[in-house]
Structures are given as C-alpha cells and as structure tokens.
Amino acid sequence: MTAAALSVVACEGATLKVDSSTVIREVDRHRFLGTNAGLWHEARQLFDTDVQYYLRELNPSFIRIPGGSWSDEYVWNGNGVWDGNTFDMSKLKDGQWDVDYSAYAPGFHLLAPGKPDEWHGNVDAYALHEFAKDKGSHSIVTVNVGSGTPEMAAEWVRWANLEMDYGVEYWEIGNELEGRWEMGSTLPDGSRMTGEVYAKKFIEYAKAMKAVDPSIKVGGPTAANTRAVFMEDLMRIAGDYVDFLSFHTYPVERHLDSERDIIDQAFSLHEPMKRYRGYIEKYQPDRKDEIELAITEWNSKVLEDRYTGDLLNGLWSAIFVGEMFREGVGFATQWDLLTVTPEGGHGLFHFAGRCVPKSQYWGLYLWSKYMGNRLLASELQGNGNVYAVVTRDDERLYVMVVNVSRDEFAQIKLDVPGVAFASEGRAATLSHREYFWDIYKHEPRWSRKPNESRFAIGDKLEFDVPPYTAKVFELPLKGFGLRSSEAVENSEIQPLEILLPESSPADLPVEGWVFLQNDPEDPKVGKQFDAAKLSVSGPATADVATVWLGEAAGRFSLTPTGAGTVTVRATAADVSVERVIEILPVQERKEIVWQFEDAPEKWGAASSYKLVADDAVRPNQQVVAVVLDGDRPTSGNDQLAVFAIAPETVERERIAGVVMDVRASADLQCADKDIGVRIVLQSESAHWVDLGSLPLEQVRGKWKTLELKLPDTKYYSVMGNTYALFIQLYQNGEKKVPVSGKIYLDNIGFILR
Structure with missing residues (x-):
C-alpha cells in the first residue's frame, strides 16, 4: 500500500x-566540557591514538577520576598490601588496610569494607592521572569515604601534588553517599548515612587533606541527583570547610519519555541552582561569591539506551552546556568517557574496530571550537x-x-x-x-x-x-x-x-x-x-x-x-x-513460572507481611497465603509479594502481560470495601507499569484467574529490562485502615508474545 x-x-x-x-x-567554556574516566576503562581504548586526538581537540579543562561508585570502593595505593596477585591479609587492621605510603603500587577494588574483589580494574590511579595530564586537562579526584579514611585521602593529596606534581586543585569527598547502592551508605553499626554524619566526616577529611596541601579545594556532597539531600546539612555543619558544592544530574528519569520531554529536561537546573545558592547565602554569606557549584556527573538520562547514542543526545548536550553557563555552574564533567552498553552507553566514543565519536562529543565540540567565553x-x-x-x-x-x-x-x-x-x-x-x-x-x-x-x-x-x-x-x-x-x-x-x-x-x-x-x-x-x-x-x-x-x-x-x-x-x-x-x-502463550510446590524459602518472594504455604484451599495443591493481622498498607509497607525476574526466569523481552490466580479468605476484614490488589511490572526502563487491579470483594471465598496485559504496546520495548513483578495491597485515600485475613496467590506467570 x-x-x-x-x-x-x-x-x-x-x-x-x-x-x-x-x-x-x-568563564572559560572548556570548564563545562570535562568528562569522567574510570578504572574499568580498557587501557587500549583509553590510550588509543584517536581518543588522544579527539580529546585534545575538545580540550576539556577537567577529567574526573577514579570513576563514580568505584571512588568509595577503591584503595588507591596497594603498596605492602597487594602485590598484583595476592593480599597480605595481616595488613587488615580494624577494618582498614595498613598501606605503606612510602612508595606507590597499583591499588585494589573492594566488594565490601575489608573484603577484596577478584578484579581491580584495567588501569590504576597513576594511569588515570597521566591520562589527564597528557590531554592538558586537570584531574578532579573523588576520595574514598565509603571504605577509606582521612589518612588515605591525605596520602593521595601528598603523592599527587607534592611527589608527582599533578597539581590537582579540586578534591571531592565521597560519591553519592545518600544512595543505597553506594559503599558507605550503610554505616558499620547498620544505620544509614545521614547528612549530619556525612558533614562530620567531611570536616575530618578536609582537615587531613589541607594539612598536606592548603592550596587544594575540597567539595561535596557529590549528590546523586538535584534533590541533594545532604547539601544543606553539609553547609550548616561544615560550611567553613567547603570550597565547592557538587552534585550529579541525569534529568530524564523515564525511558518512555517523548523526544520533546527529553529536550525539556535540559532546562531543569534553575530551581536546584537557586536552592543551592540559598544554602550558601544562608550559612556562608561572606563566601557567597567564593564557593563554587559543580556538576561532576551529567548526562541526559541514567538509562543507557538508543537516545544516549542518537543525535538527540548531541543536541540535548549543546543546550545543556548553555544552561550550565547561564545558571552559574562553575565546572562540569560529563559521564563518561568510554562506557558502552549493547544499545549505546554514556561514553563519548564508540569502538567498532576504531574510535568513533558519538553525538554527545559533537555537541560539546560545538562549544569548544565555535563559541566564546x-x-x-x-x-x-x-x-x-x-x-x-x-x-x-x-x-x-x-x-x-x-x-x-x-x-x-x-x-x-x-x-x-x-x-x-x-x-x-x-x-x-x-x-x-x-x-x-x-x-x-x-x-x-x-x-x-x-x-x-x-x-x-x-x-x-x-x-x-x-x-x-x-x-x-x-x-x-x-x-x-x-x-x-x-x-x-x-x-x-x-x-x-x-x-x-x-x-x-x-x-x-x-x-x-x-x-x-x-x-x-x-x-x-x-x-x-x-x-x-x-x-x-x-x-x-x-x-x-x-x-x-x-x-x-x-x-x-x-x-x-x-x-x-x-x-x-x-x-x-x-x-x-x-x-x-x-x-x-x-502468537500469545501463557507460561506459568511460580506454582509454589516447594518450600517458601525457595519461592524468591519478598513481602511486607507474613508469607506461608497453604494446602487447604485447593485440593492436593500448595499455594501462597499472605497473612494479614491488622496490617495497614502504607507506603513502603504494601508489598503483598514481590518476585524477582531474572533472565533465566523467562524470556523477558517477550513479556506482554501477567497471569495469576487470586483468592481472598471468606473472613477477610477491612473497613475499606474497595481494598484490592494491584499488579505492577517493574523495569529498569519503566519502574512502574501498572497492569490493573482487582477489588478483593470480587474474590472473597473464591478463586479468580487474572489475565492482565500491558496497557500500551510502547511498553514492549522495555520488557527486556524487567526485574520484578510487584503485587501490591492498596487502599484508596490517605488514611489507611487495618486489614485482617488471608490473600491467596497461585499459578503466577506471564503472557508471552
């Protein structure tokens, strides 16, 4: 046709x-054109002649090291502890490593404080410093707070600036420590890192580091996003020691946003920058023109999909640099130099036999070669x-x-x-x-x-x-x-x-x-x-x-x-x-994944409530019973059952919906007659795909088989990243009332295309 x-x-x-x-x-516009280099980057790519050429053409003022979350997981100097093959575990004392700082040796990566990994990256701290120096750029170093000490950070300052003459001016103290994914976000006593705890640690680190080199500038809280939940506490408690405030931004949070929605997020800096300047003026009014604001990780979105490789990201980045200039950002480093994923990746370059710049590089290049200061x-x-x-x-x-x-x-x-x-x-x-x-x-x-x-x-x-x-x-x-x-x-x-x-x-x-x-x-x-x-x-x-x-x-x-x-x-x-x-x-078909014939601990299910096996409601069959005893389904406490979906569980990219059997006990009690269950699929690309809900009154004392399909075909493209099936107990209204009784689940699986 x-x-x-x-x-x-x-x-x-x-x-x-x-x-x-x-x-x-x-301001020198090249201060906005920095990037991040990581310890996991392959040396053959990092020191590729084309990468060298393209970076010199871009002329970024800064290259941040040693790489995001690795900053809190990496001991920068392994001398006397790790010889490249084996660890001297006698050097682990009270959870910290007794490094011999009289000489340098490549550092090592930790799985947890005091627990070495088996892989320690492809390059070391020395290689990253030399890489930045060779490009005419300055290193920005993020020191280890998650598993390190002020002494470890101070020794890095001494080695880099006094011994090696790298002249590192900007030092960040820790990385994204408000995030549960970050080593150090959970403290040794099991409590969570807070803004107050972080600020006190910041003071300890700043004092130790500036005692070695008073000329350096120290900053944080290296916030994971523009909410920057530790920033005010940092300024209130440690403001006298802060030379710059740093944060990260990946403003496009949803995979399925339209191209126009993605572009609109390039204009997201105004309100957070206004708030941060307010903290400075409130707690350090005499230094309001001295304390800088820095974005030490940025890209259009966290999820590395086609749009991070597409021309769209180049146009977006050209706009975003202009907005950083306009909103008063002091310096910035894009995330990142070389990371690649099957669909694209955040990296500025793509390797397919040779180095090829991606669109974001060209967006920054426009500013480097064709704009003014x-x-x-x-x-x-x-x-x-x-x-x-x-x-x-x-x-x-x-x-x-x-x-x-x-x-x-x-x-x-x-x-x-x-x-x-x-x-x-x-x-x-x-x-x-x-x-x-x-x-x-x-x-x-x-x-x-x-x-x-x-x-x-x-x-x-x-x-x-x-x-x-x-x-x-x-x-x-x-x-x-x-x-x-x-x-x-x-x-x-x-x-x-x-x-x-x-x-x-x-x-x-x-x-x-x-x-x-x-x-x-x-x-x-x-x-x-x-x-x-x-x-x-x-x-x-x-x-x-x-x-x-x-x-x-x-x-x-x-x-x-x-x-x-x-x-x-x-x-x-x-x-x-x-x-x-x-x-x-x-052609659609149904595939049942969970039939609950084995012991509850093998179901792979999490719940806010008590999960037990029940063999009384179905002849010769065992089902899940969620036991409720006056429970209220409040936010964060409303998980009837959450099932992790691993790649081996099902062909995730073919998921088109969910099937399951649901029943409520005849004696279920709740003043809210509209109480129900909601079925949600969670994907790395779309964290809340609501398939629909069922009032429990419809299944009181009887089974019902649900077949719920994705609400829109646009979700097909994100099912390959699905990680969980979330079955939620929900009530309408802000006031949640108690629920007692049992909810039964059985024969849970997927509709596949």
Whole structure:
C-alpha cells in the first residue's frame, strides 16, 4: 500500500534580540566540557591514538577520576598490601588496610569494607592521572569515604601534588553517599548515612587533606541527583570547610519519555541552582561569591539506551552546556568517557574496530571550537522549537541555535542594535548529515566534524536552521575576520539507502530511515536530494509519502496490517532503492513460572507481611497465603509479594502481560470495601507499569484467574529490562485502615508474545 500522508517541511520564524554590551557571565567554556574516566576503562581504548586526538581537540579543562561508585570502593595505593596477585591479609587492621605510603603500587577494588574483589580494574590511579595530564586537562579526584579514611585521602593529596606534581586543585569527598547502592551508605553499626554524619566526616577529611596541601579545594556532597539531600546539612555543619558544592544530574528519569520531554529536561537546573545558592547565602554569606557549584556527573538520562547514542543526545548536550553557563555552574564533567552498553552507553566514543565519536562529543565540540567565553544577554521570541544562546570575544559574536523540531525549519531574525559586522560569516552545522546512529546495529553509521560554510553578512541578519539541527553562526565584528578552523566543507554525493530491521513483529510499529549513503571508512555525506518519495507494498502502511532528506537522513514509520513480506521503495529523481522487511505473526502463550510446590524459602518472594504455604484451599495443591493481622498498607509497607525476574526466569523481552490466580479468605476484614490488589511490572526502563487491579470483594471465598496485559504496546520495548513483578495491597485515600485475613496467590506467570 502507498502512504496517504505527505511529509511537509514547514517554516516557523523567530526573532533573537541580543544586547551585545551586557555580559551576563564570563568563564572559560572548556570548564563545562570535562568528562569522567574510570578504572574499568580498557587501557587500549583509553590510550588509543584517536581518543588522544579527539580529546585534545575538545580540550576539556577537567577529567574526573577514579570513576563514580568505584571512588568509595577503591584503595588507591596497594603498596605492602597487594602485590598484583595476592593480599597480605595481616595488613587488615580494624577494618582498614595498613598501606605503606612510602612508595606507590597499583591499588585494589573492594566488594565490601575489608573484603577484596577478584578484579581491580584495567588501569590504576597513576594511569588515570597521566591520562589527564597528557590531554592538558586537570584531574578532579573523588576520595574514598565509603571504605577509606582521612589518612588515605591525605596520602593521595601528598603523592599527587607534592611527589608527582599533578597539581590537582579540586578534591571531592565521597560519591553519592545518600544512595543505597553506594559503599558507605550503610554505616558499620547498620544505620544509614545521614547528612549530619556525612558533614562530620567531611570536616575530618578536609582537615587531613589541607594539612598536606592548603592550596587544594575540597567539595561535596557529590549528590546523586538535584534533590541533594545532604547539601544543606553539609553547609550548616561544615560550611567553613567547603570550597565547592557538587552534585550529579541525569534529568530524564523515564525511558518512555517523548523526544520533546527529553529536550525539556535540559532546562531543569534553575530551581536546584537557586536552592543551592540559598544554602550558601544562608550559612556562608561572606563566601557567597567564593564557593563554587559543580556538576561532576551529567548526562541526559541514567538509562543507557538508543537516545544516549542518537543525535538527540548531541543536541540535548549543546543546550545543556548553555544552561550550565547561564545558571552559574562553575565546572562540569560529563559521564563518561568510554562506557558502552549493547544499545549505546554514556561514553563519548564508540569502538567498532576504531574510535568513533558519538553525538554527545559533537555537541560539546560545538562549544569548544565555535563559541566564546562571554555569555551575552539575549531573548528569543516566536518559536517554541528553538533554543538560542549568544557568546562573544573581543572580535566576534557566536550565535548557537538548536532546532529540535523534526519537521519544521526555523527562520531566525537576529537583532543586534548598535553593532557593525564584517562582510563574511561562517556557520558550523551538526545534523543528521554529520552524524547518524543506526538504531538496529547500535553504532554510528557515520560521524564527522560539524560542517562549515561561509555566508555573506548583509544588512539583514536572517538565518534558516533545518529541522533537528544545531548551528553556530560566527559573526566577526567590523574590522575583524573569522576564527581559524581545521574543518572543511563536504560536498560528496552518495546514493540512497533505506534502514530497516530484517524482521519485526506484527503488533509493533517499525521505525525506518532513508538516508544518503556513506563510505564507512571515510564518513562524509553530501546533499544530493531534498526528498525521496516512499511507497510500500505488502501488509503495512507508512506514515508519510515523502521523506525529507535536506539533512541527509529522514525518518518514517511503518504500521503492520498483518504478517508477511513488506517491500519499501524510496525514489529521488532517477535513483530508486528497495528494502524488504519480514513482518512476523504474533502468537500469545501463557507460561506459568511460580506454582509454589516447594518450600517458601525457595519461592524468591519478598513481602511486607507474613508469607506461608497453604494446602487447604485447593485440593492436593500448595499455594501462597499472605497473612494479614491488622496490617495497614502504607507506603513502603504494601508489598503483598514481590518476585524477582531474572533472565533465566523467562524470556523477558517477550513479556506482554501477567497471569495469576487470586483468592481472598471468606473472613477477610477491612473497613475499606474497595481494598484490592494491584499488579505492577517493574523495569529498569519503566519502574512502574501498572497492569490493573482487582477489588478483593470480587474474590472473597473464591478463586479468580487474572489475565492482565500491558496497557500500551510502547511498553514492549522495555520488557527486556524487567526485574520484578510487584503485587501490591492498596487502599484508596490517605488514611489507611487495618486489614485482617488471608490473600491467596497461585499459578503466577506471564503472557508471552
């Protein structure tokens, strides 16, 4: 079938007003372009010649080490304790290691305080310091609070700054210690780390470290997110010792957020930054201009999915750097340099035989190579799909415009009163022409420097920014020329190609792309066609009849109408290409996973209540009985049963729903007649997928088989990361009333596609 719709690229205008005389802030922009390097990075990748080249091009001010949570799990110097093969356990005294700091030896990783791991990373602290030094960057070191001591941290300061002359200025004290995942978040007596306890530890560490080198700056609480629950206690108790406040942010928390929702989270800094400055002004008013605010881990999202590799993350990052500049961040380090996952990963680089920059690198590169250090006052009016930021130096203005619309050009009119420009400007462009992420192979199809083009500057400054594109316009002031650059214009002509998977199930839409083909050994793409006509034969329809190719790649979607072979044809001028995809039939089946025939301790179930085996409610069968005795289902105390879903439990990516048998005892007592059970699937990508609920009155004294399907097909894509089946006891309203009786569960499993 041929698509009935036509993809029309519209144009929406906007005016950018710039006050070139008002500098909001001046700071070296490279302070925002740092990254994190970890002990687990492979040496062959860390010291790869391409990585060396690309990082020197980026010129980040800082590289943070030794790597996130490893900071609280790593003893930086192993001299006299670990020889690279064996541990001298006699050196473990009262839970701490008696390291001989008279010399350096590679350190070691801990599974728990006092318990060495079997693997200690691929590189050591020395290698990470040398790596940063070689790039012309400064190390930021996060010292071990989770399993270390102030002495251990002070010895690192002595070795790094006094012995090795690394000149490390910024030292963080601990990493994300409010998080249950972090070593040290549970104290030796079993209690939880608090802001007050952390602040007192901070003072101990700061005193010990500055006694060695008074010139250093120490900071924390290295918060896991912008809630920064320890930050006020730190300033209240230890403010005299704090030189900078640090936190982490991965603002996109949900896997299934739309692209626009993801972009909107780039503007999430204003309120937390305002709150942090309030703490400084409240507790250290005389140092309010001295204490810095730092983001020592950031990325668009924690979950490393296709969007962390896609062009979207490059556009997002270009915007986010501008927001850090605008909101007063002192310095920042992106997370991270080289981490890769099957779908993408946070790393700036992808290795597929050679090092290839991912889109986030190019978003930062735009700032490094094409922007200035003075942020100007500006106001954008008229287009909600466009972000703009303006910087300058003594000789030029640099205007960054990011158009996040997939469909519309943005026409920007620049209004800069009282400024005369030279006759020629330059534009640097990051779009699908420069970078394309293959969503099926999970790697860059091509990746290259932003394209440069020169343009005449006339009386009217008006620019077109294509859809899904970031552009920086360099505007020399009258009497000055363009800043030098190594980039070149690309005009190579390539044929068309269609990107589709080989097969896909009939119950899901299929994302496809038409793009101008590239040479994988020399990835350059040039404009050949503005658009390609699309036709589809077989059991599917396309959402558009014409795919726009002005930026080298255009997206479309196929909706299957049945099973069978589908042929997609793209035609532009006299060039036509085809791609075949097999639409597979979907057949559902039920697979029972938990039948409760063995002892309760083998069920793998957790509960807020008492779980027992019961063989009286079903003939010759044992079932789960959840015993309630005046219990109230309050938040955190409402788990009827939670079952962990391991990869070997079921083919998780095929989960389409849940089946189970439910019954309530005839003597169930509760003043809330609407009390019920709610069935939830929990995925790393979507932590609360509500499948539905059942009032217990419907199953009082009788069994009912539930078959609950996922509420939307969009959840199919996140089932591969499912980790738990959560059966919740719930009541409506804020006031929870007691429940007594039994709830029975049996034959729990999944609907599989």
